[in-house]
Amino acid sequence: xxxxxxxxxxxxxxxxxxxxxxxxxxxxxxxxxxxxxxxMVPALYDDLKALVRTRHHVAVYIxxxxxxxxxANTNLFSRGDAALALVTGRFGEGWxxxxxxxxxxxxxxxxxxxxxxxxxxxxxxxRADTERRIRVVxxxxxxxxxxxxxxxxxxxxxxxxxxxxxxxxxDGIASVGCDVVxxxxxxxxxxxxxxxxxxxxxxxxxxxxxxxxxxxxGQSSGWRTPYWDWTLRTQPELFYQRFGGTxxxxxxxxxxxxxxxxxxxxGLEAVWRRHARLARAVAAAFEVWGADPSxxxxxxxxxxxxxxxxxxxxxxxxxxxxxLRQWLQAHAGVTLGVGIGMVPEGDPGADGxxxxxxxxxxxxxxxxxxxxxxxxxxxxxxxxxTPGGAAxxxxxxxx
Ligand SMILES: *Cc1c(COP(=O)(O)O)cnc(C)c1O
Numbered sequence: 001x002x003x004x005x006x007x008x009x010x011x012x013x014x015x016x017x018x019x020x021x022x023x024x025x026x027x028x029x030x031x032x033x034x035x036x037x038x039x040m041v042p043a044l045y046d047d048l049k050a051l052v053r054t055r056h057h058v059a060v061y062i063x064x065x066x067x068x069x070x071x072a073n074t075n076l077f078s079r080g081d082a083a084l085a086l087v088t089g090r091f092g093e094g095w096x097x098x099x100x101x102x103x104x105x106x107x108x109x110x111x112x113x114x115x116x117x118x119x120x121x122x123x124x125x126x127r128a129d130t131e132r133r134i135r136v137v138x139x140x141x142x143x144x145x146x147x148x149x150x151x152x153x154x155x156x157x158x159x160x161x162x163x164x165x166x167x168x169x170x171d172g173i174a175s176v177g178c179d180v181v182x183x184x185x186x187x188x189x190x191x192x193x194x195x196x197x198x199x200x201x202x203x204x205x206x207x208x209x210x211x212x213x214x215x216x217x218g219q220s221s222g223w224r225t226p227y228w229d230w231t232l233r234t235q236p237e238l239f240y241q242r243f244g245g246t247x248x249x250x251x252x253x254x255x256x257x258x259x260x261x262x263x264x265x266x267g268l269e270a271v272w273r274r275h276a277r278l279a280r281a282v283a284a285a286f287e288v289w290g291a292d293p294s295x296x297x298x299x300x301x302x303x304x305x306x307x308x309x310x311x312x313x314x315x316x317x318x319x320x321x322x323x324l325r326q327w328l329q330a331h332a333g334v335t336l337g338v339g340i341g342m343v344p345e346g347d348p349g350a351d352g353x354x355x356x357x358x359x360x361x362x363x364x365x366x367x368x369x370x371x372x373x374x375x376x377x378x379x380x381x382x383x384x385x386t387p388g389g390a391a392x393x394x395x396x397x398x399x
Contacts, residue, residue, distance in 0.1 A: 027253065
C-alpha cells in the first residue's frame with residue numbers, strides 16, 4: 001500500500017501533536033536567564049494549575065510519567081512507610097511497585113481489570129489501619145491499560161469517612177486534558193501528569209501538582225533528594241532552581257502553545273465534552289459490533305460511568321486483535337494500541353485486546369475514520385460482527 005495521506009497514531013500516548021505545538025519548538029535555543037522564556041513561565045505555571053483546577057502548586061520535571069511517579073514518591077515517603085495502593089490495571093500496579101522499590105510497605109486493594117475502585121473497600125481498609133500507619137493512598141484516575149476511570153471524589157469521601165489522615169495521591173497522566181479533573185474540589189493532595197497525552201506535547205515533561213498539606217507532609221520525607229525535592233520547584237520567584245538546572249526550553253514553548261489551545265481557544269470544559277462525546281461514539285460502535293454475544297467482541301469496561309474518555313480497551317476473539325491491528329497499519333494508515341496487562345504474561349490470549357485512543361488533538365473525523373477503518377478491517381479479515389457500528393458512531397456524534 002503506498003504511503004498516502006497522513007498516518008494516525010491512535011495509541012494512548014504519545015498522542016497526536018498539533019502542528020502549532022511542533023512549530024512552537026522550531027526556534028533557536030533561547031536565553032534561559034532573561035527574555036521571552038523566563039518571562040513566559042509564571043503565566044504558564046498558572047495555566048498548568050488551571051488545567052487541573054487547583055490553587056495550590058505545580059512542580060515540573062524533565063521526565064516522563066515514570067519520572068513523575070518517582071518525584072511524587074521521593075517527596076512523600078521514607079523507607080519503611082506504609083501506603084495503600086488501589087489497583088485497577090497495570091499502571092496502578094506499576095506505581096505501587098515503584099514505591100515498593102523505595103522500601104515502602106505497600107498494601108494493595110485489587111479491583112480487577114474491568115471496573116472501578118469500590119470506595120467501601122477503601123474505607124474498610126483505612127478503618128482497619130487503627131495505628132494510622134498508612135501515609136498515602138495511591139491510585140490511577142484513568143488506568144490506560146484497562147481504560148477504567150475511577151471516581152476520585154468518592155475515594156476522598158471514603159478516606160474522610162474513615163477519619164484517616166492519609167494523603168490522596170492520584171496518577172492523572174491519562175486523564176489530565178481529557179477527562180474532568182478537579183484537583184481541589186475532589187481533595188487530591190498529589191496529582192501526577194505527563195506532557196504527551198492530553199497535554200498534546202512531546203514526552204519529556206512530568207508534572208506533580210501538590211496541595212499545601214502535601215508540601216507540609218513532604219518536609220519530613222526521608223527519600224527527598226536535591227534533584228527530586230519539590231520545594232524549590234514550586235517557588236515562583238526562582239527560575240533556574242525551578243527546573244533543577246537548565247529549563248526544558250523547547251518543551252516549555254510547546255506547552256505554551258498547547259495550553260493556549262486548551263484553555264484560551266477551545267476552553268477546558270469544551271475539551272472535556274469533546275472527549276466524552278468521542279468516547280461515547282467508540283462505545284456505541286462496539287455495542288453494535290458485539291450485539292451478538294457469539295461474536296465475542298466487547299468493551300472491557302461494562303459500566304459506562306467507569307469508562308475513560310481518553311482511551312477504550314476492547315476485546316476481539318484471539319488472534320483477531322493482532323491481525324486487525326496489523327491490517328489497519330498496513331492498509332488504513334492508522335495504528336491502534338496493543339493490549340497491556342489484560343492477561344497473565346505469556347498467555348496467548350494477550351492478543352485478545354486492543355486499545356483505541358481518543359486522546360488530545362482528536363476530532364470527529366479522526367475517530368470516525370478509525371471506526372470506519374476497523375469495520376472495513378473486520379470485513380476484510382472475516383471477523384464475525386453485527387455491521388453498522390461505524391454508522392451508529394456517526395449518528396452519536398451528529399446528535
Ligand atoms: C502513560 C501512563 C504512564 C506512564 O507514563 P510514561 O510517560 O510512559 O512514563 C503512567 N500512568 C498512566 C495512567 C499512563 O497513562
